[in-house]
Amino acid sequence: MTGDAAPPIVVMGVSASGKSAVGAALADRLGVAYVDADDLHPQANVDKMTAGIPLDDADRWPWLDAVAARLAEGPVVIACSALKRTYRDRLRAVAPRTVFVHLTGDRAVLEARIAARKGHFMPASLLQSQLETLEDPAPDEAAFALDFAEPVDTLVAQALERIR
Template sequence: MKIILMGVAGCGKSSVGVALGEAVRLPYRDGDDLHPSENIAKMSRGEALSDSDRWPWLALVGQALRGPGIVGCSALKRVYRELIDREAGGGVVFVHLSGSRAVIEGRMRGRTGHFMPPALLDSQFATLEAPAPDERAVVVDIDQPLAAVVAEIVGKLRGLGLAARPQTPRIFRPM
């Protein structure tokens, strides 16, 4: 199983990724760790990334999923998701962690130590193309407890016929 947890900055990709990884016994990798230092510096200055900034990073995200696993990556546009799927060798399921701007902004303002400032949230929402019905994707509302988000994802993965073998996660970190 190859899963991308996608959505705008602050939607909980890292928290959900760790918890989901434990629940379905797959390794989780934060896509932010694959960004070149130039991208992180640009976002830290409050500058949105361009497509040309994103392409090499998205290719690395896809390559990180050449085997089973979970990666957190914004994957905001369909063309980004298509590139990730190609680089991963196909079969990627995109889990869109969807939430209102108010919920996500509140979470962003409450977190510390992350390079992405809340000022870039508008550009993230402007860029976001929600997965279309013909994409291999599910949507989960993040305005619920972390355990409920993970349970909903596992249920939707099963609905796609994927063999998720859940277990009770041992540790839940707050989103």
């Protein structure tokens, strides 16, 4: 599969699931653009999360609209939490061919990764709120789950196989 044939792809999951690493590697393999949805957050959202305050839906809607607009522009892989079905539905309303790669797995792995991160605005204290917010994709969604404990290259190969 080449970039022009690839659907828009969202690599989703909670903080520290590996969305950025997998998303960038997947985009590279497909020869398409990569976007980290964190870069599309307005500064007010970043400030709120940095202060350890979870975002609410009112905070997320403009951000999700920016993500959806980028998905609709053409072949792209975006790393985006997309935690709730309503968020994924909002993205699909603008980019209906979007496929969601859900990185999921053991909480202990997430906690270890968060503890090892330096310079990320998302504090470890918000992991619980993300886990509580997460709604696994339903069978009727264009989505599949991969275990984030696997190496990035393995996850990319598995994603490519499923997307094809």
